[in-house]
Amino acid sequence: MLDKRNPIKIAEAISRVMKYEKKGETEYSSIYTSNGRYLADDIKATHDVPHFDRAPYDGFAVRSVDTAQASQSNEIVFEVIDHIGAGHVTNKVPAAFEAVRIMTGAQMPEGCDAVLMLELSKSFEKDGKTYMSTKRKLKTGENVSFKGEDAKTGEVLIHKGTLINPGIQAVLATFGYAQVPVAKKPAIALFATGSELLEVEDDLEPGKIRNSNALMITAQIERAGGNASYLGKLPDDFDTCFTAVENALHESDFLITTGGVSVGDFDYLPAIYEKLGAEVLFNKVAMRPGSVTTVAQLDGKLLFGLSGNPSACYVGFELFVRPIIRTFLFSKKAHLRREKAILTADFPKANPFTRFVRAILSVEDGKLVAAPSGMDKSNIVMSLAGANALMILPGGSRGYMSGDEVDVLMLEEFTGSEWPW
Numbered sequence: 001m002l003d004k005r006n007p008i009k010i011a012e013a014i015s016r017v018m019k020y021e022k023k024g025e026t027e028y029s030s031i032y033t034s035n036g037r038y039l040a041d042d043i044k045a046t047h048d049v050p051h052f053d054r055a056p057y058d059g060f061a062v063r064s065v066d067t068a069q070a071s072q073s074n075e076i077v078f079e080v081i082d083h084i085g086a087g088h089v090t091n092k093v094p095a096a097f098e099a100v101r102i103m104t105g106a107q108m109p110e111g112c113d114a115v116l117m118l119e120l121s122k123s124f125e126k127d128g129k130t131y132m133s134t135k136r137k138l139k140t141g142e143n144v145s146f147k148g149e150d151a152k153t154g155e156v157l158i159h160k161g162t163l164i165n166p167g168i169q170a171v172l173a174t175f176g177y178a179q180v181p182v183a184k185k186p187a188i189a190l191f192a193t194g195s196e197l198l199e200v201e202d203d204l205e206p207g208k209i210r211n212s213n214a215l216m217i218t219a220q221i222e223r224a225g226g227n228a229s230y231l232g233k234l235p236d237d238f239d240t241c242f243t244a245v246e247n248a249l250h251e252s253d254f255l256i257t258t259g260g261v262s263v264g265d266f267d268y269l270p271a272i273y274e275k276l277g278a279e280v281l282f283n284k285v286a287m288r289p290g291s292v293t294t295v296a297q298l299d300g301k302l303l304f305g306l307s308g309n310p311s312a313c314y315v316g317f318e319l320f321v322r323p324i325i326r327t328f329l330f331s332k333k334a335h336l337r338r339e340k341a342i343l344t345a346d347f348p349k350a351n352p353f354t355r356f357v358r359a360i361l362s363v364e365d366g367k368l369v370a371a372p373s374g375m376d377k378s379n380i381v382m383s384l385a386g387a388n389a390l391m392i393l394p395g396g397s398r399g400y401m402s403g404d405e406v407d408v409l410m411l412e413e414f415t416g417s418e419w420p421w
C-alpha cells in the first residue's frame with residue numbers, strides 16, 4: 001500500500017524545520033584564518049582609535065596661535081626643534097615660534113594644535129639651526145587627526161553573526177584580536193544514495209552516472225558557512241544505508257542524504273526514518289523542483305532527505321538547510337536574500353506548485369532582471385552552473401510573461417563587473 005503524501009505549503013515546511021534551529025557555539029580562531037568566518041560576539045572598541053592625536057600629513061606640528069599674523073605678505077619663521085616619524089614621540093614641548101618636523105601618523109607633540117603641510121613651508125638652515133617659514137595661517141585643530149575620531153571606547157562596531165570580511169579583519173587587527181570569537185561551523189554529515197552512482201574518477205558504465213550531488217552539496221554547505229563531511233555513496237540497500245545513517249548521526253550536527261526519498265522500490269529513506277524512530281516533519285512540499293524533499297528529526301537533530309534529482313537537491317538545500325546553517329552561525333538573516341526583478345522570459349504554462357527557476361540575475365538600466373539559466377526540469381544539472389538566483393513563480397492558475405515582476409532569491413552576491421565600469 002502506497003503512503004499518500006500530502007504536499008504542504010513551502011512556508012509551513014520552512015517553519016517546521018526552523019522549529020529545530022540551534023545556535024552554535026563560540027570557538028576562537030586565529031585572526032590569520034578568521035576571514036570568511038561568522039562572528040560569535042559583538043565587536044566593541046576596546047580603546048579609542050587613534051589612541052593619541054596624530055598628524056595626518058607630513059609637515060610641521062605648530063601652535064596655531066603663532067600663525068595668527070601669517071599672510072601672503074607676512075611670512076612667519078619657526079625654529080624646528082625636533083624631527084619625528086610615525087612610531088616616534090618627541091619629549092620636546094615647542095615654545096612660541098617653535099615647530100616639530102612631523103610625518104604622517106606620528107603623535108602630536110604636547111602643546112601643538114595644528115599641522116602645516118610640508119608643501120606650504122620653506123626650510124632653511126642658519127647658524128647650525130634649522131628653520132621653516134610659512135605664509136599660511138592655521139586654525140586650532142587644523143590638520144590634526146584626533147584621538148577617538150575613528151572609534152570611541154565601548155562603541156559596538158560589528159554585530160554578532162556578521163560574516164568576517166577584509167574590512168572586519170582590519171577592525172579586529174586594530175583592537176588586537178589575535179584570537180577572534182567565531183561561530184563554530186556546524187558539522188554536516190553527507191551521504192549520496194543510489195546504486196547507479198559512480199565517483200568522479202570512475203569511467204562511465206551502462207546505466208550508471210557520476211555522483212554530482214555530493215560535490216554540489218559539499219560546495220553549498222561551504223558557501224553557507226558549514227563544515228561538510230562527505231561520508232561516501234551508499235548503494236540502494238536498506239541495511240547498508242540504515243547502519244551508515246545511524247552511525248553518522250552521532251558525529252554530526254545535522255545529516256543530509258541525497259536520493260531515495262520518493263516512492264520507488266529502492267527509495268529507502270522513509271523506512272530508515274521509521275526504523276530510527278525519527279519524526280518526519282514533512283515528505284512532500286508544494287514546490288517544484290524538490291517536492292519530495294523530506295525532513296525528519298531525531299532527538300532534535302535534523303535529517304535532511306534531499307531529492308536525488310540534482311536541481312531538486314540544490315533547491316531543497318537552499319530553502320531548508322541553508323537557514324539552519326546560518327542560524328547556527330548566529331545570523332539574524334538566515335534565509336536567502338529576496339529581491340524583486342523583471343522577468344525576461346515567458347512561462348505561459350500554469351503550474352499548481354510554486355516553481356523555483358534557476359536564473360541569471362543581472363542589472364539592466366539600474367533594474368534587476370532575471371532570465372532562466374537553462375532548462376527547468378528537476379533532473380537537469382547544466383542550468384545550475386550559471387544560476388546566481390532562484391526566481392519564485394508562485395503556483396496557481398496563471399502563467400508568467402516577460403515583463404512581469406517576480407521575487408528572486410539571490411544565491412551569490414559577489415558578481416563582478418567588466419572593465420571599464
Ligand SMILES: Nc1nc2c(c(=O)[nH]1)N[C@H]1C(S)=C(S)[C@@H](COP(=O)(O)OP(=O)(O)OC[C@H]3O[C@@H](n4cnc5c(N)ncnc54)[C@H](O)[C@@H]3O)O[C@H]1N2
Binds near residue numbers: 209258292309
Ligand atoms: N511515481 C513517482 N515517481 C516519482 C515521484 C513521484 O512523486 N511519484 N517524484 C519524482 C520527483 S519530483 C523526484 S524529484 C524524484 C526524486 O527521487 P528520489 O529523491 O527518490 O531520488 P532517486 O530516486 O534516488 O534519484 C532520482 C534521480 O536522481 C539521480 N541521482 C540520484 N543521486 C544522484 C547523485 N548523487 N548525483 C547525480 N544524480 C543523482 C538518479 O540517478 C535519478 O535519476 O522522483 C521522481 N519520481
Ligand code: MOO
Binds near residue numbers: 287291292307312378
Ligand atoms: O521533487 Mo521533484 O524535485 O518535484 O522535481
Ligand SMILES: [Mg+2]
Binds near residue numbers: 263266267
Ligand atoms: Mg527515487
